[in-house]
Amino acid sequence: MSDHAEKTGRCYACKRTFSFDPKEVTTFLIDPSTGLPPGITVLGSLRPARPEAVARSADEPICPDCVARAKQYSEESGSGRPWDNRPPSSN
Numbered sequence: 001m002s003d004h005a006e007k008t009g010r011c012y013a014c015k016r017t018f019s020f021d022p023k024e025v026t027t028f029l030i031d032p033s034t035g036l037p038p039g040i041t042v043l044g045s046l047r048p049a050r051p052e053a054v055a056r057s058a059d060e061p062i063c064p065d066c067v068a069r070a071k072q073y074s075e076e077s078g079s080g081r082p083w084d085n086r087p088p089s090s091n
């Protein structure tokens with residue numbers, strides 16, 4: 001007998017309800033006052049995470065589909081540095 005503690009939750013990214021194993025699932029720390037991870041502004045830029053923002057934040061589960069998509073995105077965008085993609089300027 002396996003004591004798999006499956007839980008059901010809503011994916012933070014796509015709002016899909018899915019079941020997951022709390023021990024295995026990927027979670028994201030989300031600040032409920034902004035709906036974003038502490039340390040990321042609404043504009044998507046980084047800022048130092050305030051301790052109070054981290055303290056009130058909760059782990060939100062992410063479904064495997066979104067994890068795979070995020071991984072693929074980071075692999076694609078990680079192959080080249082975005083600031084190197086500008087055409088060479090001829091002064």
Ligand SMILES: [Zn+2]
Binds near residue numbers: 012016066
């Ligand atoms: Zn999702």
